[in-house]
Amino acid sequence: MFELSADTRSSLEDVAVRTGAEGYVFPGSTPDTPLSGRQYRRLVKKWASLHGLPVEDYGTHNLRRTKPAAVYRQTRDPEIARILLGQRSLLATHCYLGVGQEEALSKAREVVI
Numbered sequence: 001m002f003e004l005s006a007d008t009r010s011s012l013e014d015v016a017v018r019t020g021a022e023g024y025v026f027p028g029s030t031p032d033t034p035l036s037g038r039q040y041r042r043l044v045k046k047w048a049s050l051h052g053l054p055v056e057d058y059g060t061h062n063l064r065r066t067k068p069a070a071v072y073r074q075t076r077d078p079e080i081a082r083i084l085l086g087q088r089s090l091l092a093t094h095c096y097l098g099v100g101q102e103e104a105l106s107k108a109r110e111v112v113i
Contacts, residue, residue: 003067012025026040037060040060041059041060044058044059044060044063045058045059064085065085065096065097067084068080068081068084068085068097069081069097071084072097072099078090078093078094078097078099081093081097
């Protein structure tokens with residue numbers, strides 16, 4: 001489950017119309033198969049490279065984590081991030097986002113001795 005902005009939805013609809021996509025908007029090696037994880041990883045690396053970004057800093061994992069992490073930073077609600085990530089365990093979400101560590105360091109900075 002994920003959210004699409006109006007611009008993203010419109011772009012995907014344009015791609016589907018332009019390519020005549022009846023199945024997968026992002027097809028794999030053949031039109032009747034979805035893009036594989038390996039193909040997606042290669043595309044992410046290629047996109048980073050094309051934009052002159054350090055390829056080692058960009059991956060599918062980073063992209064998956066970006067929106068939920070930003071939502072958590074603004075709301076401080078790990079339950080929302082858990083739902084966005086599709087995780088069952090709130091503990092897993094805390095670990096995934098580094099919530100415990102981030103909160104502990106933040107609170108430690110506030111304490112003056």
